Amino acid sequence: MTRRLLGTLFAMLTASALVGTAPAEAATTTFAGTVALSNCSGSVVKPPEASLDDPALVLSNGHCLQEGFPDPGEVIVDKPSSRTFSLLSKDGRSSLGTLKAKKLLYATMTDTDVSLYQLDTSYAKIKSRYGIAPLTLSPTRPSAGIAMDVVSGYWKKIYSCNIDGFVHELHEADWVWKDSIRYTSACKTIGGTSGSPIIETSTGKVVGVNNTGNESGQRCTMNNPCEVDAAGNVTVRQGINYGEQTYQLTSCLSHSELDLANPNCRAPKP
Structure with missing residues (x-):
């Protein structure tokens, strides 16, 4: 889970260096709220x-x-x-x-x-x-492919990417989350970004909350969630990050x- 208190010293220094910056495509999203x-x-x-x-x-x-x-x-x-x-x-x-x-x-x-x-x-x-x-809070389920921003109040940084798809079940240690949002690889969220709102850029509404990512390629362990489909097949995507939908x-x-x-x-x- 990306609370991951709070990543490595390198991640902390890197994030600190980027405080206040955001990719150009996220220009309409701010830290307000x-x-x-x-x-x-x-x-x-x-x-x-x-x-x-x-x-x-x-x-x-x-x-x-x-x-x-x-x-x-x-x-x-x-x-x-x-x-x-x-x-x-x-x-x-x-x-x-x-x-x-x-x-x-x-x-x-x-x-x-x-x-x-x-x-x-x-x-x-x-x-x-x-x-x-x-x-x-958006009352409707988001769609795959939409542009999104993860806005971290802890790091004062905006991560911009798209919804890559949805995960039937996301397993991490003893926890199981359903219908999770999978990000495209551009959203390289780190420790401290947990709890950030996932904002649909076209509407400015919250469609999810950032929560985890697979750090080292391990299978279904703490800080290394795995995807489990309806047939029970397990997929590990190292470096990919996830959030949970909030329309419910x-x-x-x-x-x-x-x-x-x-x-x-x-x-x-x-």
């Missing part, structure tokens, strides 16, 4: 039907929790939290301020790798104080609260 966690990246996201007066939500990975990785099969809901997040400026060069969680709304590493924090302030108040609007979350949220009872909600439940 992104946050830095203590160990990962994240973003302020709004469900499509939510009001600006609703409590704001922060999206990241389940494996980015301060208390450690959730166990396979574990789903955490409505847990008090005071975690803080550094809100980035549009150009990513500075922190505008610190946002604070009220609770960990949802987190799991089963079928997906996601965490959602509910903040102690609203989208409207964040906009009023910092001039930053939230990113919108929109049917599990009512404004900024969980609605796991919604019959359209397909997210794992406790």
Whole structure:
């Protein structure tokens, strides 16, 4: 998993040298709405039907929790939290301020790798104080081939590539994720980029959350996920990185609260 705290010293130095840069094709994507966690990246996201007066939500990975990785099969809901997040400026060069969680709304590493924090302030108040609007969660499944940006608040770097395809099951150590997004090779994400929003460049909406990559070519081990198709065949793609889709979350949220009872909600439940 690309929390991988936090890659090698070489990766850290390389990423630091590239802070604030982005490929030309990612020029329309900015750092507005992104946050830095203590160990990962994240973003302020709004469900499509939510009001600006609703409590704001922060999206990241389940494996980015301060208390450690959730166990396979574990789903955490409505847990008090005071975690803080550094809100980035549009150009990513500075922190505008610190946002604070009220609770960990949802987190799991089963079928997906996601965490959602509910903040102690609203989208409207964040906009009023910092001039930053939230990113919108797309309610529709993305398509293979679309242009995408992985925006890392931790490293202040944008990775641009395309969706290469989707993985039936992605296995890493004891965890299994379903219908994962496979990136084309141009997105060389590193440790600390975990939790970054995957933004569809044509719409500016969030279609996924960055979570892992195969570092050394090993098969289905920690930091070396493998692809397993419907027939059980295993494929290892060294150097290729992955994310998890987020459109499923929109049917599990009512404004900024969980609605796991919604019959359209397909997210794992406790």
